[in-house]
Amino acid sequence: MRARNKKDGADFGLSFLDCICCGFGAIVLLFVITMGSANQMIQSLRDRLQQVVQQRISQIEELEAQESQIAQRAMVAEEKLNEAQSREEKLRSLMDRMSLQISKLEAGKEAKMVELEDEKSEIASMQTELEVEMILPDINLPVGLPVESNYIAFVFDTSGSMRDSGTDQLHGAAIEKIQNVLDSYPEIKGVQFLDADGRYMLRGTPGIWLPDDPATRRGALQVLASYPQFSNSNPVPGIFRAIRSLYQPDNEEMRMAVFVFGDEFTGKAEPVLARLEQINPRKDDGNRHVSINAVGFPTVLRYPLMGAHTGMKFANLMREVAYKHDGAFIAVRNQR
Structure with missing residues (x-):
């Protein structure tokens, strides 16, 4: 191996x-x-x-x-x-x-209907009292007017109811009554013309007295007949302005009068009377500084459903104003 x-x-x-x-x-x-x-x-x-x-x-x-x-x-x-x-x-x-308002309006409607019926009755009852012709004696002096006035301011309602529907000019009856009042004062020291709203109807004359002479009177009547300005149906502003702007407290010889020509009043009487007490108080001898007179025309009293209540309010107001302010209220029955 x-x-x-x-x-x-x-x-x-x-x-x-x-x-x-x-x-x-x-x-x-x-x-x-x-x-x-x-x-x-x-x-x-x-x-x-x-x-x-x-x-x-x-x-x-x-x-x-x-x-x-x-x-x-x-x-x-x-x-x-x-x-x-x-x-x-x-x-x-x-x-x-x-x-609620509808309910109130319905209730108010019923109340107004009742009030309207009452006013109709009142108008009917007072119609005879208002239909007093402006009686002028031989000297053309309206009954009850203060003869001692030497300065006169006229206040005119120039609304539609005071005008001729065909010409839009003031009714001839109104111009005629104005002429009657002017003729009742043959000798005065000053005159002036205002509409119900307080506008001076003759141009260029606010706040001053016009010398009273035949030429002034003729010219004023011509202007009034064709006065183009329409005023409200409330103469109170014109009355207030006439007193405030024309009365001269330092003029001891002044005896001023206001004449109101109209047919309607749409406000309340109480505030007017209270205000007049303030601007036109009584003097020491008990007389007012300015006497206030009125001539009422029945233009709306003929139509109870259209405006008779405003006509009644004018008559009632001016009678109260004239009574308290040494003047006179004259209601005209016929208007041609």
């Missing part, structure tokens, strides 16, 4: 070691190849996951935006609902007030 060679044993060991190393290297190589493929798969999965996450985030943002819009719409709808409820409450309240 041949002895074993040590060199051969060494070669065999090295070869086995080479095989083992090669196999291990192959395994490592396979592992490396496998890991690279797995990394690609992982990266691909990661990318897909990121896309899915981004999509979900986008969807969530869209849902949040929609939720915000829905919440805003809900708030707007709630505000509109509240406004509608508020309007409904206001409308109900308004309807209740209107129903």
